Amino acid sequence: MQRIYPCPLTPEEYAKSSTSLKIVPESGCPRCGWQGRLHRHGSYERGITTSAGLVIRIMVARFLCLACGGTVSYLPDFALSYRLLQAPTFEAFLDGKLDRLDVRRWSDLLHQYDRRMLGYRSELLRALGNGLGCGPPSPPALWPYLKEACGGLAPATRRLVTQFKITFFGRYQCHQPVAAN
Numbered sequence: 001m002q003r004i005y006p007c008p009l010t011p012e013e014y015a016k017s018s019t020s021l022k023i024v025p026e027s028g029c030p031r032c033g034w035q036g037r038l039h040r041h042g043s044y045e046r047g048i049t050t051s052a053g054l055v056i057r058i059m060v061a062r063f064l065c066l067a068c069g070g071t072v073s074y075l076p077d078f079a080l081s082y083r084l085l086q087a088p089t090f091e092a093f094l095d096g097k098l099d100r101l102d103v104r105r106w107s108d109l110l111h112q113y114d115r116r117m118l119g120y121r122s123e124l125l126r127a128l129g130n131g132l133g134c135g136p137p138s139p140p141a142l143w144p145y146l147k148e149a150c151g152g153l154a155p156a157t158r159r160l161v162t163q164f165k166i167t168f169f170g171r172y173q174c175h176q177p178v179a180a181n
Contacts, residue, residue: 001031002174004158007076011048011056011086014076020059023074034067041071048078049085053105073174077154081167081174085109091153094143117168118142127166132159 003026009019025038041064047055061074078086089102093110097103103110117124121142132149146168150156160166165175 001070001072001176002075002081002161002172003030003072004075004077004079004081004161006154006158007078009076009078011050011058011076011078014078015056015058018059019076020061020074023061025061025063025072025074029065029067029070030072031065031070032068034065036066038063038065038072040064044073046079047084049089049102049106051086051088051102053089053102055084077158080157081161081169081172083113083169085113087153087157091147094147094153113169116170120169123171124160124166124168127164127171128160131164 005023007014007019009017014020020043027037028035029038041062043059043061045057045059048058049055058076058079060076063072063074064070065072075081078088080087080090083090085102085106089100089106090110090113092100093103093107093114098107125142132146134145134149146156147153150159157167160168161175165171167175
């Protein structure tokens, strides 16, 4: 399972400070609901872009639930699930800040992200319903709606994953709780 947590650091600061070693998991397992302590279970490496549009490697902390045997990864909120580009770069693109270096450098991939998000729009809005406190937007206004309801891409991502078990791009198994037997 994957959790997204608020991280005030940039990807560069996160990587240099070995932040993944300092992550403290929530009390209890978000997969199965067990109320015991999760145990550190190593980490994995993944790529993420910087504000200059360069790719760096970060470590993502993993924890093991002794009840269900599942692992829980804690992804900093500047990262998007299964995406190379950092959230601030995608948000700048969605906000029309096309002159930023990172946005210019990754323009083709950002357009792919945008197409994927818009293609998933109907499913996303069905999952949200009125759960963000206001009715769904008219067709072209998905990003402004989510930005107003959540305050930005990173908090929107955390809320979508935590509350609705969904992302801008799809519903991934790593965000779902363990199925009841």
